[in-house]
Structure formats: structure tokens, C-alpha cells
Amino acid sequence: MARIDGGQALVATLKRFGVDTIFTLHGGHLDCIYQAAVAEGFRIIDHRHEQAAGIAATGYARTTGKVGVAIVTAGGGVTNVVTAIANAYADCIGSVFIGGGPPLRDYDALPVNSGYDQLSVMGGITKWAHRVSHVERLPDLVGRAFHIAREGRPGPVYLDLPSDVLYALLEEGDIVYPSAMRVLPPAPAPSAVTAALELLRGAQRPVILAGGGVAYSAGSDLLNRFAELSGIPVMTNNKSRGSLPTDHPLWARGFGALGSAVGRGAGAPDVVLLLGARLGLYTGGRRKSVIPRDAKIIQVDISAEEIGRVRDVELGVVSDCREMLAALIAQAGNGPWSDRSAWVSGLRGDDAPKPPAPSxxxxxxxxxxxxxxxxxxxxxxxxxxxxxxxxxxxxxxxxxxxxxxxxxxxxxxxxxxxxxxxxxxxxxxxxxxxxxxxxxxxxxxxxxxxxxxxxxxxxxxxxxxxxxxxxxxxxxxxxxxxxxxxxxxxxxxxxxxxxxxxxxxxxxxxxxxxxxxxxxxxxxxxxxxxxxxxxxxxxxNPITQRFMGLAAESLRSPEGKARVPYADVLEV
The missing domain is CATH 3.40.50.970 (Thiamin diphosphate (ThDP)-binding fold, Pyr/PP domains)
Known part of the structure; x- marks a missing residue:
């Protein structure tokens, strides 16, 4: 019976999860992985910095919907990829990061590329971080990493592979490879859909703020259908831009345009469907939110703990965004939708003076x-x-x-x-x-x-x-x-x-x-x-003045408080 090393077992498992591309920067701890990957026809994109390798893996993930994979060497290679992993964690990007490690047997002996606990560095910036301590566990732990990275709210995971585990041999016939199982995404309760539709139908100035949850759930086609069925305008952020085409008559630009609409006298939204978007920086922060305090918020998120961040909401729905949109469409025909063309036009600023084109x-x-x-x-x-x-x-x-x-x-x-x-x-x-x-x-x-x-x-x-x-x-x-x-x-x-x-x-x-x-x-x-x-x-650019907030006028308020730049209207 043939014997293979941990690098071969890792690559065989990655292949079962549809991986054919690895982003990396060479490290000697990883050579058995590279050899196995080349033998299996993988594409290896080698970078000039581990941070770049990690970010490239997330760029691959963001434009394909697949899980991106980056592999870096021990020691400085792992610390160099921290920024990429933290960024993926903050922005919920499904990704698997694999770090080489010094031998377990020499862990306290300060071998090459060592001197700190790699796993502890990753604990606060990943959905899951784990050290593989036995080569026999490698395939099922890789399978678990992919499951955690892509199910629920997506995000990065980290696997630490000590070199004496990675180069160890195991009988190929004894390996049980995990399956690339999928979990059905959570769907909304019928009562939640009914309540959401009642709020939206009864609104005079409803708006949909679509975030990354729409893009990650492949829900853009249903977002288009629901917007056109209901006549409700849609605003997008960096992660969802294009989910409603920017030439669509119901697209009303980014979230920040809500504030501009109020300034033009177009009115403020009274009901907001927050669809896979998070309350925070891109909605204006805690003190200067673009969502009025008296607006009713319907917040849809796949993660229950996200609902109600920063402020209370009228209705929280734990659901995959695509599932929510499908349910809204299924029930949306049970009653008429008001003509909100005037609200859409005002929100878009169709009749507002346009700034002069650059000359x-x-x-x-x-x-x-x-x-x-x-x-x-x-x-x-x-x-x-x-x-x-x-x-x-x-x-x-x-x-x-x-x-x-x-x-x-x-x-x-x-x-x-x-x-x-x-x-x-x-x-x-x-x-x-x-x-x-x-x-x-x-x-x-x-x-x-x-x-x-x-x-x-x-x-x-x-x-x-x-x-x-x-x-x-x-x-x-x-x-x-x-x-x-x-x-x-x-x-x-x-x-x-x-x-x-x-x-x-x-x-x-x-x-x-x-x-x-x-x-x-x-x-x-x-x-x-x-x-x-x-x-x-x-x-x-005007965005800089907005970021400075009141500090752009003066670092001291009339009452003598300090104004904090890059923190909307914070005075301390």
C-alpha cells in the first residue's frame, strides 16, 4: 500500500473542495505541499510579500464566490499575512490561510522561524484557528476549515501545520477524505416576511441598503426582481456595488447619498430594509448615522449577533439574504405597492443641479x-x-x-x-x-x-x-x-x-x-x-472634510471640549 506525506494529503483534500489555485510566497517548510500541488496541476501564484499573497486570495474569493487559499511559511511569513487575515475577518471574506510551523517536537527549543505562538496571534482575527498535531487528522481538519470559512457569515480560518506533521507519512488507503458538504442557508420565518412586507408597504419613503450579504449569497438577481416589483430604491456599498446595476433607475448610489438627499430637501427614509449590511462606518457611525433616528429598520443578517449593533431595530430577521429576497418576492404579490417614483427621483437627485464635469x-x-x-x-x-x-x-x-x-x-x-x-x-x-x-x-x-x-x-x-x-x-x-x-x-x-x-x-x-x-x-x-x-x-476630495467631521471647523467646541477627527461628531 502506498504511503504519502502530509503535503500530498493536504493537496488531495484541497482538490476535493474545488481548489486549483494557491497564493503563496516560498518557504522551506512548505516544499512538500508545492511538489504535490504541481503534480495535481494546481496553479501556484507566488508573490513578493506574504501580505500580498493573503490579499490576492481574498480578491480571488470576492470575484468568484469560492474560498480563497493562501499558504505562507512559519515565523515572519505568518506575521506578514496578519493584515490580510484581519481584513478578511472585518469584511467577512471566506478564505483559508495555512501557515507552516516549526516541528512540534522542537516547539520550545527555538528552531528556525520560531520564537512565538503562531496560533495565539490568529485567535482574534479568524472564525477558527487550529494547530494540526497529527498527520492523520489533516484531511478532516482541512474539511472543517472550509466548512467554517464559507457557512453562515463567511470569514477567514487559519490552520497551523508543524513541519514534522506535514512531512510525516501515512498509508494512503487508510485516509478518509471529507466531503464538500453544503449546509442549507437559513430562511426567514413566514411571520417575519409578513411583518417586513407590512412595514415596507406602509412606508412613504422606504429604501433598501444592500450590503455584502447580498453579494455573498448570490442574491443580486432576486434583489433586482424585488426592487422592480416593489418600486423601492436600492443603495449599495463597496461589497455589493453592481448587485443592482448602476444604470438601473432604482439605484440611488451609496449609503452616504441619504444625507445628500436630506440636504436637498428630498426627505429622509421612514423605513429602511438593511439587507446584509452592517450598522457602522458605512452608515455614518453611531453619532451621525445617515439613517434617521425615527426611521424603522428591518435588519436582515445571517448572523444573529449582528442584529441591533449600534442601535435598536424595528424587526430583526436572521436569514440568508437570498432566502429572504425569495420569500419577499413570493409574498409581495399579495397586495398593491404604492407609486414612489417621486421619492426615488428625489433620492437620486434627478432634478438637482449637477456638479460641473472635470475640465x-x-x-x-x-x-x-x-x-x-x-x-x-x-x-x-x-x-x-x-x-x-x-x-x-x-x-x-x-x-x-x-x-x-x-x-x-x-x-x-x-x-x-x-x-x-x-x-x-x-x-x-x-x-x-x-x-x-x-x-x-x-x-x-x-x-x-x-x-x-x-x-x-x-x-x-x-x-x-x-x-x-x-x-x-x-x-x-x-x-x-x-x-x-x-x-x-x-x-x-x-x-x-x-x-x-x-x-x-x-x-x-x-x-x-x-x-x-x-x-x-x-x-x-x-x-x-x-x-x-x-x-x-x-x-x-469632499470625502476628506466629511471624515474630519466637526474637527475640520475647530479642534475645540464652543463648550471647550476636544473634537476627534475621523470620528464623525465625537467630542470628549
Whole structure:
């Protein structure tokens, strides 16, 4: 009977769960996994930093609906991937992270790549973290990892593989591999559906705030059907953008547009269907929520503990979003829906004055670059945004016709995720164009991923908004302290195009508006990894003033309290 090692058993199990791609950075602890993966025809995308490998796995997951897999080596490899795992935890991205470890037999003897307890580091940033102590347990524990990562609220899990477990041998005939079982998602109680419909039908100004739960449950088709059946407008966030196409007459932009509607006199919502979206940063925070205090909230979430975060809700429903939408549609015909076209039009701002389009007369501004780029990319492109102000410039111009094609920041707001997210997305979708629009600060974190793109023939087009500063930081300091008092927020006029060319990428340098369109065209037509370095005029985006809150007016209130920036209207 044949004997195999733990690396072979691991790869055989991954294959049974539909895995054919691994994101990694080489470590000697992992070589038996690599050998087995190559033998099974896996694609191995090797990166230049473990953080990039982890983020790429989540980009793969976000654009496919599959579980992304990243494997890193012991010691520094595990600590380097912490940010990627924490980000996946905050944003509920189904992913399996595997870390090599020193031998169990030498655990307290300070062997190579050791010195701390890897498992304890992962405990607070994963749904489940476990150390495999016997090679015979490896297949069933990998199966458990996939089950936990994707069922219920998705999220990351971590498996620690000591090298003496990974290289140990076992009889192949004795292995019982786990099945890729699926659990039926929770459906709403009929009484909850009835109550939700009564609230929605009775509302004068209802709105649906659709979040990641819609995208993760593959519920966008049903969201479209229910919105059209009920006539209720839909707003989306970074994780759900495209779930209702941005050219749909019922799409009313992002959650923050609720505040703009109130300012225009369009009115405030009286009933909010919070569908797989969380109360927090993207609804305005605890003190400055875009949802009025007197609005009735119907909160639908697959996780019971999420319901009622920050504030009380009128009706909480523990359910998969797709199941909830299906149930709403099934009952929605039992009575008429009011004509709410005036509310939809007011919420969208159809009759409101439109801000002037960016003009070359104002110089090569970030807004002009964003609008030009948005009009240049294919309609089915996957768009990746990175930076502080840079994504906000692009948001107002880009279209999203389907879900899973807009990868923006989540709750952690980590800089530098753009390039690795683009690598993961392009690996998953070789037939699609992947465009990354990044600030010059963010691009520096994982810049060596141009090397990854070149080596693996991933034709991502990267456009750098090079305004020679950490835009949100610099403008925030100007707002609070006045001009001339910036600290650690200015950058050089770096030639990112030259650096990318050194890795073998197609490179373009743009210093005028006349050069921009042709440069973008050449980059797209090169069908190679490309860097378009655009030297832009530093202009503050309005999002920065909103983030500063009252601190932008003064760091002290009239009563003498301190105002806290980046914390809406917090005074202490």
C-alpha cells in the first residue's frame, strides 16, 4: 500500500473542495505541499510579500464566490499575512490561510522561524484557528476549515501545520477524505416576511441598503426582481456595488447619498430594509448615522449577533439574504405597492443641479483622471480601488453593471491592497480586463507585485494618481491645523512608471491631459501588466472634510471640549 506525506494529503483534500489555485510566497517548510500541488496541476501564484499573497486570495474569493487559499511559511511569513487575515475577518471574506510551523517536537527549543505562538496571534482575527498535531487528522481538519470559512457569515480560518506533521507519512488507503458538504442557508420565518412586507408597504419613503450579504449569497438577481416589483430604491456599498446595476433607475448610489438627499430637501427614509449590511462606518457611525433616528429598520443578517449593533431595530430577521429576497418576492404579490417614483427621483437627485464635469482647464486633476479612465475601460472590467481620496474620485464616474466587479476598501481601510487584489481578480478571470486605480501613497506598499504580474502573465492595468502626497492625510492636516503644518504626509514625484518598467511591465508617464487618453489606450492594448503614472494636481476630495467631521471647523467646541477627527461628531 502506498504511503504519502502530509503535503500530498493536504493537496488531495484541497482538490476535493474545488481548489486549483494557491497564493503563496516560498518557504522551506512548505516544499512538500508545492511538489504535490504541481503534480495535481494546481496553479501556484507566488508573490513578493506574504501580505500580498493573503490579499490576492481574498480578491480571488470576492470575484468568484469560492474560498480563497493562501499558504505562507512559519515565523515572519505568518506575521506578514496578519493584515490580510484581519481584513478578511472585518469584511467577512471566506478564505483559508495555512501557515507552516516549526516541528512540534522542537516547539520550545527555538528552531528556525520560531520564537512565538503562531496560533495565539490568529485567535482574534479568524472564525477558527487550529494547530494540526497529527498527520492523520489533516484531511478532516482541512474539511472543517472550509466548512467554517464559507457557512453562515463567511470569514477567514487559519490552520497551523508543524513541519514534522506535514512531512510525516501515512498509508494512503487508510485516509478518509471529507466531503464538500453544503449546509442549507437559513430562511426567514413566514411571520417575519409578513411583518417586513407590512412595514415596507406602509412606508412613504422606504429604501433598501444592500450590503455584502447580498453579494455573498448570490442574491443580486432576486434583489433586482424585488426592487422592480416593489418600486423601492436600492443603495449599495463597496461589497455589493453592481448587485443592482448602476444604470438601473432604482439605484440611488451609496449609503452616504441619504444625507445628500436630506440636504436637498428630498426627505429622509421612514423605513429602511438593511439587507446584509452592517450598522457602522458605512452608515455614518453611531453619532451621525445617515439613517434617521425615527426611521424603522428591518435588519436582515445571517448572523444573529449582528442584529441591533449600534442601535435598536424595528424587526430583526436572521436569514440568508437570498432566502429572504425569495420569500419577499413570493409574498409581495399579495397586495398593491404604492407609486414612489417621486421619492426615488428625489433620492437620486434627478432634478438637482449637477456638479460641473472635470475640465482640462483646471489642470490634470484626480477627478479628470478618474472620469477619463472610467470612460476608457470595458463595460465588464473588474475595477480595483486603492488609496484614501483616490477611490472617492473614481466612485462618481464608474459604472458597475454586475456584482463582484468592484473591489474597494472595507472596514479596515488598509492601504496597499490594490495590486494584490488585482492579481487575485485577474487570476480568477483571465478573460476580463482588471483595472487598478491607486493613489501614489497606496501603490508603494506592494509595488513589487508588478513582478508577480509579469511572471504570471497577468495583464492588469494600474493607473497611479500621483499627486505627491498622502492625499487624505495631507488635506486633513491642512483643514485642522492650517497650511504649512503638514507632518509625514508629503511624497516625492516618484517615477513609478520607470520602476514598473524595471520589472518588465508596460510603462506610461503622463504629465498633461492630452497625453492621458492615448496612454490609457496603449496600456490597454499592450495586453501586458501596465503602469500609467499620472502626475496630478493636488485637489482635496469632499470625502476628506466629511471624515474630519466637526474637527475640520475647530479642534475645540464652543463648550471647550476636544473634537476627534475621523470620528464623525465625537467630542470628549
Amino acid at each position: 482640462a482647464a483646471d489642470g490634470l486633476t484626480p477627478g479628470l483622471v478618474a472620469s477619463t479612465l472610467a470612460s476608457s475601460v470595458p463595460a465588464d472590467a473588474i475595477l480595483v480601488l486603492d488609496g484614501g481620496e483616490t477611490p472617492a474620485w473614481f466612485d462618481g464616474f464608474a459604472a458597475s453593471l454586475k456584482p463582484d466587479r468592484w473591489l474597494g476598501h472595507g472596514y479596515m481601510g488598509i492601504m496597499g491592497e490594490g495590486l494584490p487584489l488585482a492579481v487575485g481578480a485577474q487570476t480568477a478571470h483571465p478573460d476580463k480586463r482588471v483595472i487598478c486605480f491607486s493613489g501614489d501613497g497606496a501603490i508603494g506598499f506592494n509595488f513589487a507585485e508588478f513582478d508577480t504580474m509579469v511572471r504570471h502573465n497577468l495583464p492588469v492595468v494600474v493607473v497611479v494618481n500621483n499627486d505627491q502626497q498622502w492625499g487624505m492625510s495631507a488635506h486633513g492636516q491642512d483643514l485642522i491645523y492650517g497650511p504649512g503644518k503638514r507632518v509625514a504626509s508629503d511624497l516625492a514625484a516618484t517615477r513609478y512608471d520607470v520602476a514598473a518598467s524595471g520589472f518588465g511591465a508596460h510603462a506610461e508617464y503622463v504629465a498633461s491631459f492630452e497625453e492621458l487618453g492615448p496612454a490609457l489606450k496603449r496600456a490597454l492594448e499592450s495586453n501586458r501588466p501596465a503602469c500609467v503614472n499620472v502626475m496630478t494636481k493636488p485637489v482635496m
